[in-house]
Amino acid sequence: MARGLDHLVVAVNDLERAAAAYAALGFTVTPENRHPWGTANRLVQLDGFFIELLSVADPELIDEPAEGIFSFGAFNRDFLKKREGASMLVLESEDPESDRSDFLNADLEVFAPFSFERTANLADGTTAQVAFDLTFLKDPLAPEIGFFTCRNRYPEHFWKAAFQAHENGARSVAAVSLLAEDPAGHRAFLSGFTGVSETRETHLGLELETPRGMVAVYNPAAYRTVFGNEAADSLQGEIPQIAALQIACPGLEEKKVVPASALFGLTLVLSPVE
Template identity: 45%
Template sequence: MMVCATALAPGTVRRNPENPMPRRLDHLVICVHDLQQAALDWQKLGFTLTPTGVHPFGTSNRLAQFSDNFLELLAVTDDALVPAAAPGRFSFAAHHRDFLGRSEGMSMLALHSTDAHADAARFAARRIGAYAPFDFGRDAVLPAGGTARVEFSLAFATDPAMPGIAFFTCEQRHPPELFWKPDYQRHAHGATRVIEVVMSAPEPARHREFLEHLMEDTAELVPGRLTVGKSSDRVTVLGPAELSRRLPGLANEASPRFCATRLAVADLDATRRILKANGINFEMLGSVLLVPPAGSHGLALEFVAQETF
C-alpha cells in the first residue's frame, strides 16, 4: 500500500505504519579510483576487508563488516557494463562513474530494509525517489574459500537539493549467514560499528523534510545543525560554522556532501596505538580520534569509545 505525502507540523514524527521503526544505518559506499590501492590503505588503517566482490553492472567492492552494518569500498572496474540511467531507473554504476569524475569519497548512504520494493513505493509517494526497485545478485567469497550466491534489492532516493550524492535502502534476500561472517568483522583497531554519518551543507534546515521521510524519524534542528536518528544510527548535517568546529580543516562546499563517519571502538587507547604503529596521521579532539579524509580516500573517520554514544 502506498502512503500519500501530507504536510506535517514541525516536530511530527514522519513514520509509516507499515515501517514504524526509525531506519538503521546499513552501509556507506566509499567510491575510489583504484580498489586495490584503496584496500591496502584501509588495511593499514586497521580494517579487515572481504575478498573482492564483482557486480554484474561494472563495479567491484571490498567490505569492512561489523556485526550489523558495514563500509563498502567501491570502484568502477568495467565501464562497458555500466548501464545508462533512464527515466524511472537509477543506475548505481553510472552514479559512481560520474561521482569519480569529481572526486573520491562517500557517494551514497544505504539504510537497512526488509522490503525494498515497498520502500520504492513509499519513496515515490513521498516524492523522494521515483525509481523502480533494483534486484541483483553476485558471488561472495567465503573465509574458507569457495563462494555463496548473495542477492539484494535496492530502493533509491534522491533530492535535487543534494546533487551528486544519493541514498538507498538495501534488502538482503539470502540467509544472513551467507553474508555476515565473524572472520570479516574483527578489525585491528577494534571498531565495532558505524554509528553516525556526517554531512555538510550550507543550510542544514533545507534538508529536513527529505531526511525525515528517508529515515522515518523526526529531525532535531538547532542553528547550524540538523540531526535525525538515534545516537547509534544517526545522520547529522552541519553548516559551515558547525563543520569547522567539529572537523577542523574540512572546507565546506556549495553543495551538500558526505564528509565523515563515526565508528565505535572497544578501546580507544588501543585504536590510537594501532594507528600510530601503522604510521597513520590522526589527531585527538577531546574524546574523538580523527583521521582526516586525505588518509582514507575522501571520508574523514571519527573513532569514539563505545560507552560515549
C-alpha cells in the first residue's frame, strides 16, 4: 500500500523565532504543544500534511535510545547539536501493524512500536486530546535522517480549519526533496518506505510520486539546477539530508524560494498552482 506524505519535522533551537519566521511568510502557526519526552512543537497545517517546528524544551525528560528502541527526543536533540533543519520525514499510516509487516518484508530496519497521547492547544484557547501510533525505521545510507509512519487516532481533534487558512494561500504539499551523492542508492529504502514501486530515475535524480506529494532525491549539481545558486549555497551539514520542501499555493503569482540560510536550515519553495 502506498503511503502519502504526512509531515516534516523541522528541528530548531528557538521555537518562537521559527514560528515568527513562518508567520512572516504568511503561514498560520498553531500554539505551542508539549510532548511528554521533553520536546515542544508548533505546527503549520496544510491539506492533510503539516510542518512540525520542533525544539527541545526540557532535556531532562528525554529518554536515551536502546537496542531496538528509537528515541524521538534524543534523535532531535542530537540533530540540533550539529545544525538546524528538517530532521525527519514522516508518512501517513492507516495500520501500523501492516506498515511494520511491509517494512520487514522489504528487509528494512524497524524499531519497536511506539504510541503516545498529548494535549493539543487550539486556536480558541480550548484543548483536546490527540494520540498517535508511530513506526520508526532506519536507512543505513542516511543516518542523519529520521523516518517513520504516523497514524493519527483522533484526526477530528487534530485538523482544524482555522489552522489551515494561510494568508499566502498555502494549500498542500507538492514535494519533499532530499540531497544525496548517489540518489539511485536510496531507491530500495524509499520504495519500501513509501510503498511506491514505480520510481522515475532521470539525469536529475530519483522521484517517487506518493498519494500525497512527491519524494525527490537530487545530487548536489542537480539540486543547484532545480533550486538555484542561493539555495544550493545555503546548504548546511552532511548529506544525505532533507534539503527542501515545496508547497502549492493557489493564487500565488510567482514562485518564491526561501533559502535554508534564511529559514532555520530548510529551503522552502512556495509554488503557484495553474
